[in-house]
Amino acid sequence: MVIGSLQYLSFTRPDIAFAVNKLSQFMHRPTDVHWQAAKRVLRYLAGTPSHGIYLRADSPITLHAFADADWAGDTTDYVSTNAYILYLGYTPIAWSSKKQKGVARSSTEAEYCAVANTASEIRWICSLLTDLGVTLPAAPVIYCDNVGATYLCANPIFHSRMKHLALDYHFIRENVQSGALRVTHLSTHDQLADALTKPLPRTRFLMLFNKIGVRYLPPS
Template identity: 75%
Template sequence: MQEAKPVATPMSETKKLTLDSGTPLADPKQYCMVIGSLQYLSFTRPDIGFAVNRLSQYMHRPTNDHWQAAKRVLRYLAGARSHGIFLRSDCPLTVHAFSDADWGGDKGDCISTNAYIVYFGGSPISWSSKKQKSVARSSTEAEYRAMANAASELQWISSLLTELGIVLPVAPVIYCDNMGATYLCSNPVFHSRKKHIALDYHFVRGYIQSGALRVSYISTHDQLADAITKPLLRLRFHLLGNKIGVKPLPPS
């Protein structure tokens, strides 16, 4: 695939993959090897985070459609092999995260995908793109679950920084583009229709009340985690990728 024609995005935004799409591969070994390698690469390349998460869900029964999608990721990487995370040194030592969810994005089982990207200063240091464990009955529920995952990661990172002797000037912030989830964080009244997400609610609320966490609303246009919750059009993907901090190496 080194000489393959590059593509602009790692995953097609029009072709929807499902567990039953395509013909099962006679020998899935090569597919599993490629996806396994991509999982390691995604540790330093958040731009392929969603594609790797999606394709990993078919490793037990890959088809020719899944194999073509995996090769598309390789074609994308062939045209972006010089890209990497840009680590900035000119930013204050603050911690913030972008949290997002694609409500019911999986057409096979209607389970949402949640994602977060955590920044230390101006550089991304942690990210995740993962399917939720059950169907969310509202977009607010899906977004709040994603926010709880981001809050858990921020808690661990803040604890690690404390052990390293780094004092954060302000409490970490989670940026969310769902008004309902943001309002639920600041509203002390827990509505009965939200009892099914009680654990996530009390987990996040506890940190907010103690002053260890803040949640702020952000417009969908500026939501960077959108890049790892769903396939995007080329212009939108490259815009968010650049804002995330995945950039080509400067000329030496």
């Protein structure tokens, strides 16, 4: 019941997305440790009741996203965690923190799957904006902090060792070659989706979520 309520709340609070994703994995057999972790999330929410996403009136109509993966971050099964944050202008409008379906054999593979997952969400948002009569001035951009994954998105040569990524590879290549999408490298320090893939020290956690757009909103 508590985790179900937190799952709904995470639709508007990206700062709890990773914690809720982690807790959701133990709903079938929770222990006292998981209950204590859930109460810690509740205490955090109780201390930040007026925090939320600030919607700016001057936000431009552009799409960009941050995609990240914590390679083999779960030491129980070594499955990586995917995460993305999608922005319309300055405002985060969609985010996700989920475990991948299988074990990635390299950090490039894990990050590339995260980029493909993000690209799929971007294409859906673009379709929705088209139905609403909104025209984007430029192609959406995905920011990835893995050099190998970024290179793979731009390289037209398909390597045989990446056969198991064929569907993701061709999906990304089709979008990049048609000009519907760009994938750009950025520093790990600037990767906002990092906060949705792993637990972080308090200082970095607060810094990232302030940059993401979750902040104190004074009463109107």
